[in-house]
C-alpha cells in the first residue's frame with residue numbers, strides 16, 4: 001500500500017540539477033524581468049516545452065470526439081492519450097445527452113448560430129430571456145442575468161457594483177474571476193483565511209468600523225474547486241446583514257449536481273434567497289459555456305446590462321448555448337436529474353474510498369471534484385506523466401493555483417462513470433505513483449553516491 005503523505009520526497013532530497021522539467025513554476029517564468037514585453041515570455045515557453053518533451057506536461061490537452069468517461073485527447077506534442085477520463089467538467093454527463101443535442105440542433109435550425117450583438121443592444125434572444133426567467137424561478141430570486149461565460153459573470157458583477165472607494169472582503173482562495181474582479185474594482189481588497197468564519201467576521205467588522213459610509217462586498221464560493229470544501233454560508237449571511245455588506249456567492253461547482261434538488265450547498269444551508277447575489281457557471285453541469293448572476297434587487301439587472309464589461313461590451317450567449325442550458329436545466333430539475341445526482345454521488349464516494357485504499361489522500365468533502373494530493377512538483381509531475389502515458393486523462397494543479405508543494409490531481413467525476421472505470425483508474429494511478437517514487441529514489445541514491 002502506498003502512502004504519499006508518508007513517502008513524500010522533497011526536492012532537497014534528490015538532485016534536480018539536470019531535471020529542469022521537474023523544477024520551477026509558471027509564476028517564476030512569467031515574472032522574468034525585461035523591457036521587451038514579448039521576449040521576456042520566452043523563458044516560460046522554453047520551460048513548458050522542456051516539460052512537454054519529458055512528458056511531464058498535462059496542460060492544454062485537446063479532446064477528439066465526445067466528452068465521456070472514456071475519451072481521447074492529444075497533448076501539445078500530438079501524443080495520443082485515450083482511456084478513462086477524470087479531466088472533464090461534465091458532472092451530470094449531459095454534454096452528449098440526446099435531448100440536449102436535439103435542442104441545440106433545433107436552435108441552430110430556427111435561429112442560426114450567433115447572437116450577433118451585445119445584450120445591451122440586440123444580442124439577446126427569446127431563448128436567453130427564457131433562460132433568465134427559468135434560472136430566477138428555480139433559484140427563488142426575482143431576476144437572473146445570463147453571461148456568455150461564468151468567468152465574465154463573476155468578474156463582471158464585482159467590477160460593476162464595487163467602486164474604487166468601496167471594499168471587498170474575500171476568501172483568499174476565491175476563484176481568479178472573483179479575485180481579479182475585486183482587484184480591478186478597488187484597491188481595498190481584504191482577503192481572509194480560507195473558510196475562516198472568524199477571519200471574515202473580524203475583517204468585515206474592522207472595515208465597517210473604519211469606513212462607516214462606504215460600500216462593502218463580501219465574496220465567497222459554495223464549493224471551492226481546489227479543495228472541495230464549503231464555508232459556513234449561514235454565518236456569512238448573518239455577518240453581512242449585521243455590517244451592511246452585500247454578499248456574493250459563486251456556486252459554479254455544486255449548482256445542479258449536488259443536493260436532492262440540485263440546488264447545492266446554498267439550499268443545504270438554507271440560504272437561497274438570503275444571499276444577496278448568487279452567481280454561477282453553466283460549464284460544469286449544464287453542458288455549455290455561460291454563466292449567470294441572480295438577485296432579487298430590482299436595480300441590478302439594467303445596471304449589469306449597461307455597466308458591466310463582460311455583459312455590455314461583449315456579444316451575448318449564442319441561441320444554441322441558451323437552448324442547451326435551458327434543456328439541461330429542465331433535466332437537472334427532473335427525476336432524471338435526481339437519478340443522475342445519485343449516480344454521481346455514488347461514484348464520488350466509490351472513487352474516494354478506492355483512492356484511500358490505494359494510499360492516496362483526498363481533500364475536502366465528497367463533491368464532483370476529488371482533489372488527490374501528490375505533494376511536491378517533481379513527484380506530482382512524474383506521477384501525472386506516468387498516469388497519462390498509461391492511458392488515464394487527468395489534470396494536475398500546481399503552484400500558483402495552489403500553494404507550493406501541495407500539487408494535486410483535480411479529478412472530476414461524472415454520473416456516467418462506472419465502478420470499472422474507477423477501478424481501472426485507481427490501478428493506473430497506483431502503478432504511476434510507484435514508478436514515480438522509484439525513479440526519484442534512484443535519483444536520490446545516485447545523488448548520495450556522487451557525494452561520497
Ligand SMILES: Cc1ncc(COP(=O)(O)O)c(C=O)c1O
Pocket residue numbers: 149150151152154175177221225250252253280281282283284289290291
Ligand atoms: C468557482 C468558479 N467560478 C467561475 C468559473 C468560471 O466559469 P467558466 O469556466 O464557465 O467561465 C469557474 C471555472 O473555472 C470556477 O471554478
